[in-house]
Amino acid sequence: MNKKKIITVSLVICIVAVIIAVIVPLWKYAGLFMQAKKLNQEFALCKKKFYEAENYYIAEQCFSDIIKNTNRIEYKYYHALALFNLMEFDKSKAELKEIIDNSSLVKNKILVSKAKNIYDFLNLSSEKELIYFIKYNDVELSEENSIRLDIGDYFSDLSKTAVWQNPQKVKVYVAKSSRMKTIKRAFQIWDEALGSTVNFVFVNDKQAADITCFCVKQLDGMRLGSTKTYFNKDKKNGKKYLSKAKMQIALHEPETNKVIDEKNILSTTLHEIGHALGIISHSKQKGDIMYYDSSSYKQSKAEVSKRDVNTVKKIYGNI
Ligand SMILES: [Zn+2]
Incomplete structure (x- = not known):
């Protein structure tokens, strides 16, 4: 092999390496981005069902389908809320516990504290109290405040x-x-x-x-x-x-x-x-x-x- 050939082969190898190093991750990233976008759209649809139709059964199914594909905490939180409204208190607690246990990895600290509040509320209240709460308070679920809990104080x-x-x-x-x-x-x-x-x-x-x-x-x-x-x-x-x-x-x-x-x-x-x-x-x-x-x-x-x-x-x- 002469010098020229060696340079050409090296160059081709270099170009291929660059393509592998740049294009492939980019491609992957684009794929992930599209997937996240799709999940976000699905999540928005689930939330709509949750808030507008107040159909917690359908919303729960919807959220649970999404979290099969991702472990994003926000989705889990809403899944827990839907379970709460369906009076599936133990399942709701398990979901919230996962958020709390992984809190060091979660950027959204407000969400963690909301999850903790609801978790405490579930733990501190009897089933009778929880059922009573849902009967009279489910309408108070709102996007900004999530849930108004009769817990703590306003001192x-x-x-x-x-x-x-x-x-x-x-x-x-x-x-x-x-x-x-x-x-x-x-x-x-x-x-x-x-x-x-x-x-x-x-x-x-x-x-x-x-x-x-x-x-x-x-x-x-x-x-x-x-x-x-x-x-x-x-x-x-x-x-x-x-x-x-x-x-x-x-x-x-x-x-x-x-x-x-x-x-x-x-x-x-x-x-x-x-x-x-x-x-x-x-x-x-x-x-x-x-x-x-x-x-x-x-x-x-x-x-x-x-x-x-x-x-x-x-x-x-x-x-
Ligand atoms: Zn007064």
């Missing part, structure tokens, strides 16, 4: 809090009215939910009471209830101690003057008691009794959430 969202110095015996005076029974029931609901953290005692002497509650015909503004709280600041520990709370509950709606039904008296009173307990501000999450929406003066539920209870417990240092 860190509160700008102002205060406590009763003697929470074991908070004296309550409820003035006689047509709604007296319902109002007293609201105090009992909080009392039971809080366990030993706070106890209410009904008294007949309004002067001696810590909390007074009067019904009024109507309140100004778009309000059904109002609570004025008075407190002293302890100079030593900086804590704010409640000295008095004055509650007012309206019997008639603003504007329409319609008589407020029992359910709304109960939910309003539950909300106002939350203020009288020391939650001076509001929760940002719908479903909490301390949630406040300025566009609607009515509460959606007449019950305190676990988050409401946990928040009060935290204020009193019992968590």
Whole structure:
């Protein structure tokens, strides 16, 4: 072989090597890219079924087909959500656990924390509670918030809090009215939910009471209830101690003057008691009794959430 031939052969080898080194991976990459694009399109379709049609059975099948071809965490997360809604709690938990276990490999940390929240919720709730939750909350699944869980507390969202110095015996005076029974029931609901953290005692002497509650015909503004709280600041520990709370509950709606039904008296009173307990501000999450929406003066539920209870417990240092 002469020199020229050697150079030509070497050159050809070089070109072939370059082709193998560049084109082949590129080709592969393009293939992968197309596959990912296809999966993404399928994923979008599955999500549509999940959110728009709320057909969790079809959505679950759809997500499970996708995850056969990839182990992308996002797909697994939605698969877990669909399983959750189908009340397949154990399967949902297994899927979420896989996300949590592989969290160090996952870039999307928000997704991991969402998965962890739901996983904890599944672990902490009884089956009965979970079924109840799904019955009333599946509509609350939304793309941005994923799922609103009645877990944890909103203590860190509160700008102002205060406590009763003697929470074991908070004296309550409820003035006689047509709604007296319902109002007293609201105090009992909080009392039971809080366990030993706070106890209410009904008294007949309004002067001696810590909390007074009067019904009024109507309140100004778009309000059904109002609570004025008075407190002293302890100079030593900086804590704010409640000295008095004055509650007012309206019997008639603003504007329409319609008589407020029992359910709304109960939910309003539950909300106002939350203020009288020391939650001076509001929760940002719908479903909490301390949630406040300025566009609607009515509460959606007449019950305190676990988050409401946990928040009060935290204020009193019992968590
Ligand atoms: Zn309020």
